[in-house]
Amino acid sequence: MVPSMSLILTNRVGQPESYTLQVFEKTGGYQSVKKLFSLQPNQVIDEVKNSGLRGRGGAGFSAGLKWSFVPQDTGKPVYLCVNADESEPGTFKDRLLLEDDPHQLIEGIIIACYAIRSHTAYIYIRGEFDLPCQRIRSAVAEAYAKGYLGKNIFKSGYDLDVTIHRGAGAYICGEETALLESLEGKKGQPRIKPPFPAVVGLFGSPTVINNVETLSALPFIINHGAAAYRRFGTEKSPGTKLFSVSGHVNKPGVLEKPLGYPLKDLIEKDCGGVLGGKRLKAVVPGGSSVPVLNAQDVETVKLDYESLMQHGSMLGSGGVIVLHEGVDMLWALRNLSRFYAHESCGQCTPCREGSGWVDKILVRFLREGGTSADIELLKDISNNMMGKTICVLADALAMPVLSYLKKFPEDFAAHFRGKTAQAQMHVL
Amino acid sequence: MIMTDITLTIDGKQVAVPKGTSILQAAITAGITIPHYCWHPGLKAVGNCRMCLVQVEKWPKPVASCVQPVSEGMVVKTSTDEITKIRKSVMEFLLINHPLDCPTCDQAGECRLQDYYMNYDEVPSRFAEEKVSKNKMIDLGANVMLDQERCIACTRCIRVCQEVAGVDELTLANRGDHTMITTFPGKKLSNPYAGNTIDVCPVGALTNKDFRFKKRVWFLERTPSVCPGCSRGCNIEIHHEELKVYRLLPRYNPEVNNYWICDEGRYGYKFINEDRILRPRILEKNISHLVSSDEAVDRLAGLMKGGALDEIGVVANAQETNETLQALADFAKTVLKTRHLYFSRREVENPVSDNFLMTADKNPNQAFVDKLGFRPLSTLKEVRGLLVLNSLSPADMKKVIEKKVPILGIWASNENPAAHSSAVVFPIPTYAEQEGHFTNVRGLTQKITAAYPPRGEARLVSETLEELTERLQTNARSYTQNSYPLSPHL
Numbered sequence: 001m002v003p004s005m006s007l008i009l010t011n012r013v014g015q016p017e018s019y020t021l022q023v024f025e026k027t028g029g030y031q032s033v034k035k036l037f038s039l040q041p042n043q044v045i046d047e048v049k050n051s052g053l054r055g056r057g058g059a060g061f062s063a064g065l066k067w068s069f070v071p072q073d074t075g076k077p078v079y080l081c082v083n084a085d086e087s088e089p090g091t092f093k094d095r096l097l098l099e100d101d102p103h104q105l106i107e108g109i110i111i112a113c114y115a116i117r118s119h120t121a122y123i124y125i126r127g128e129f130d131l132p133c134q135r136i137r138s139a140v141a142e143a144y145a146k147g148y149l150g151k152n153i154f155k156s157g158y159d160l161d162v163t164i165h166r167g168a169g170a171y172i173c174g175e176e177t178a179l180l181e182s183l184e185g186k187k188g189q190p191r192i193k194p195p196f197p198a199v200v201g202l203f204g205s206p207t208v209i210n211n212v213e214t215l216s217a218l219p220f221i222i223n224h225g226a227a228a229y230r231r232f233g234t235e236k237s238p239g240t241k242l243f244s245v246s247g248h249v250n251k252p253g254v255l256e257k258p259l260g261y262p263l264k265d266l267i268e269k270d271c272g273g274v275l276g277g278k279r280l281k282a283v284v285p286g287g288s289s290v291p292v293l294n295a296q297d298v299e300t301v302k303l304d305y306e307s308l309m310q311h312g313s314m315l316g317s318g319g320v321i322v323l324h325e326g327v328d329m330l331w332a333l334r335n336l337s338r339f340y341a342h343e344s345c346g347q348c349t350p351c352r353e354g355s356g357w358v359d360k361i362l363v364r365f366l367r368e369g370g371t372s373a374d375i376e377l378l379k380d381i382s383n384n385m386m387g388k389t390i391c392v393l394a395d396a397l398a399m400p401v402l403s404y405l406k407k408f409p410e411d412f413a414a415h416f417r418g419k420t421a422q423a424q425m426h427v428l
Numbered sequence: 429m430i431m432t433d434i435t436l437t438i439d440g441k442q443v444a445v446p447k448g449t450s451i452l453q454a455a456i457t458a459g460i461t462i463p464h465y466c467w468h469p470g471l472k473a474v475g476n477c478r479m480c481l482v483q484v485e486k487w488p489k490p491v492a493s494c495v496q497p498v499s500e501g502m503v504v505k506t507s508t509d510e511i512t513k514i515r516k517s518v519m520e521f522l523l524i525n526h527p528l529d530c531p532t533c534d535q536a537g538e539c540r541l542q543d544y545y546m547n548y549d550e551v552p553s554r555f556a557e558e559k560v561s562k563n564k565m566i567d568l569g570a571n572v573m574l575d576q577e578r579c580i581a582c583t584r585c586i587r588v589c590q591e592v593a594g595v596d597e598l599t600l601a602n603r604g605d606h607t608m609i610t611t612f613p614g615k616k617l618s619n620p621y622a623g624n625t626i627d628v629c630p631v632g633a634l635t636n637k638d639f640r641f642k643k644r645v646w647f648l649e650r651t652p653s654v655c656p657g658c659s660r661g662c663n664i665e666i667h668h669e670e671l672k673v674y675r676l677l678p679r680y681n682p683e684v685n686n687y688w689i690c691d692e693g694r695y696g697y698k699f700i701n702e703d704r705i706l707r708p709r710i711l712e713k714n715i716s717h718l719v720s721s722d723e724a725v726d727r728l729a730g731l732m733k734g735g736a737l738d739e740i741g742v743v744a745n746a747q748e749t750n751e752t753l754q755a756l757a758d759f760a761k762t763v764l765k766t767r768h769l770y771f772s773r774r775e776v777e778n779p780v781s782d783n784f785l786m787t788a789d790k791n792p793n794q795a796f797v798d799k800l801g802f803r804p805l806s807t808l809k810e811v812r813g814l815l816v817l818n819s820l821s822p823a824d825m826k827k828v829i830e831k832k833v834p835i836l837g838i839w840a841s842n843e844n845p846a847a848h849s850s851a852v853v854f855p856i857p858t859y860a861e862q863e864g865h866f867t868n869v870r871g872l873t874q875k876i877t878a879a880y881p882p883r884g885e886a887r888l889v890s891e892t893l894e895e896l897t898e899r900l901q902t903n904a905r906s907y908t909q910n911s912y913p914l915s916p917h918l
Binding site for chain 1: 474475478481489517525554555581603
């Protein structure tokens with residue numbers, strides 16, 4: 001039976017003053033810490049490995065495995081960086097966790113730091129996140145005051161400092177190595193890998209970068225064990241995931257669902273169906289970067305890493321953007337290209353030049369109409385961008401372009417020269 | 429650290445290179461060219477231009493060969509259809525927003541975009557949109573001009589400032605296709621190695637204010653030489669056409685200067701073109717007369733024969749080559765049999781030096797002067813007259829005037845106060861017009877070559893010294909001090 005209520009991450013969401021230490025502790029907060037300090041760090045890593053928890057930032061890499069890559073013999077400090085730079089269009093789940101349950105994140109940070117033997121954590125938070133930043137700030141202050149952070153936390157003999165760092169408005173700083181550059185005070189640009197951050201990360205030291213949602217799942221795993229976590233979700237995608245549903249649904253918002261939950265149910269049952277009773281046209285299931293699904297895909301696809309892969313898309317950040325029949329997919333794609341052209345860090349040639357080029361072609365398509373040669377050009381540019389750059393921002397534009405062109409060719413054909421009446425409706 | 433060799437295969441060729449070598453460097457070892465923009469052998473690899481992507485067997489994605497270290501048994505392919513397409517696409521991406529203003533671009537002829545376009549692209553543009561416009565004429569400072577539209581954001585210039593000059597003066601601002609190189613707000617490019625940013629710029633983004641618009645590079649000949657600007661002896665290339673030097677560029681020498689030179693050296697070539705002494709001359713009743721070389725030698729021989737030869741002092745100069753200095757020393761010891769062996773040198777006020785290339789001694793050959801036993805002119809004893817090489821430093825000139833010692837003859841390439849007061853003046857070639865050697869501060873002797881024949885009637889010092897020797901040993905016409913009184917010093 002698939003449970004319909006929130007069970008792991010969002011139990012406190014919506015409760016009055018859920019963000020305070022008082023409410024948090026009343027509702028079982030910081031309970032995992034006692035058990036945590038009775039375990040060896042390696043046991044914690046094993047427990048998280050066994051839980052099958054996968055990174056919720058988008059890549060879906062095993063969290064426990066990532067921790068196990070951290071070398072302990074370098075003589076350098078180990079750092080934890082909390083990626084709270086949530087900027088993927090259509091994604092607003094970390095914001096909720098930061099606003100409504102910041103202490104759950106801090107509890108997760110304590111667990112992760114203990115596991116990787118780190119005494120310093122940085123929370124890199126998106127600059128535009130005002131309320132989330134206020135909430136996490138006061139939560140960190142409360143935790144320090146109570147002796148839950150700082151020296152000898154929970155009288156365990158273990159020291160842990162948490163520092164909050166606000167971003168300055170760059171999407172790319174959510175990419176983990178660009179985040180490190182930015183945290184070091186440099187321009188946010190992804191680094192070449194290898195070396196991976198686990199070996200050479202922040203200030204040249206071993207570093208783990210975990211997403212807010214990943215860390216927030218840890219208290220449950222320590223409290224109830226890996227097996228309890230695995231009761232949710234599927235074999236390969238265990239646990240629950242937050243889905244930020246936006247666009248043409250009657251009840252948009254953030255929902256926690258076990259992985260493997262049918263997308264159709266999410267839209268129809270949980271979000272009240274498509275807005276205005278219109279027909280569903282497309283769904284972007286995992287944040288703006290992932291390939292788009294059409295209505296037919298939505299009939300069968302389940303919200304887990306494997307099922308979405310089978311349908312040619314990805315779970316990504318779980319940002320579900322629902323589009324109804326009134327949407328011109330060319331216009332929707334241009335909305336994305338504008339974003340990626342603006343956010344490309346400009347480091348690698350194919351992304352720097354390609355993202356702007358794609359955007360200009362799409363604008364021309366909308367304003368003056370295009371040709372079938374433009375379609376071929378768009379595909380070729382996308383293929384020339386994909387997999388050719390240091391990070392995957394180029395892919396994050398190329399994949400939507402290719403999938404929109406493949407799944408909705410009629411929307412582009414409608415803008416071929418001589419058929420521009422529709423195009424003129426768009427004010428760019 | 430023990431360097432273990434790694435064996436890999438590149439395009440079917442087996443290569444063994446030390447551990448840690450990049451694929452690109454291994455390919456160079458194997459004689460295989462992998463095109464690149466951002467990689468420079470003297471700078472940290474950053475892998476941003478994506479031109480050097482290659483395929484490695486069993487790897488899912490192409491990799492940037494400049495940053496990817498080799499591994500044992502790796503099978504690298506640099507010329508597959510996919511790689512050919514990637515290179516074409518990178519070229520296309522680089523050119524879509526490039527202004528394509530080659531006819532007015534100073535980089536034309538030595539531009540990587542031009543070269544690689546012919547090698548890897550050679551198709552018409554598919555770009556039908558409006559190009560991004562940026563600032564085309566920014567004076568960054570230190571003689572460096574920036575055209576942001578031509579820039580390909582390879583960041584070589586940023587890295588030169590950071591890694592060679594040790595300063596953060598340039599950076600990338602903005603994002604996406606609005607990315608641009610710039611200095612920090614209100615700041616100028618001002619490090620003493622700034623000129624190297626121009627050399628490493630693979631395109632026409634950074635050009636040299638001193639050189640731009642003066643000459644198309646394909647007209648320039650290149651002659652290897654050694655910088656005479658200080659005692660470091662940085663290896664340089666003289667770029668010249670006919671009898672004029674247009675610029676100096678660094679020449680790679682890992683023992684001395686790697687890929688770099690300082691700006692002081694870079695712009696220190698002007699004396700080769702300007703203020704030259706091109707014909708022999710004599711001073712007669714305080715008036716300078718141009719004469720033939722023969723006449724000049726005769727005149728000097730006559731002046732010298734007016735008294736004992738061993739009462740004449742010679743003044744070497746740390747600006748001259750080993751060969752010239754040796755010739756003067758031999759002449760002084762065997763012909764004049766004088767013990768008055770002095771030297772002068774180029775002295776500047778507050779000489780700049782650092783722990784990298786620039787030394788405080790602004791002469792290329794003090795080491796050899798010392799080796800030959802010349803003494804500072806400040807120790808000048810009673811002599812009848814002086815034979816001077818090149819020039820005298822202001823302090824030495826003052827000393828000569830105080831002691832009222834006449835300068836009988838000078839061998840100089842450029843006008844200078846000592847030449848103005850010398851009874852006889854012989855034009856000599858600058859370092860750019862002769863072969864020879866300089867011995868640098870670390871005792872390393874390095875060869876210089878002649879970019880072109882000596883200008884005007886300039887001749888090597890050794891040639892006139894030989895003629896002078898002949899004249900002094902025969903009873904040719906003699907001149908006395910009485911019949912041709914020397915002028916007071918100017």
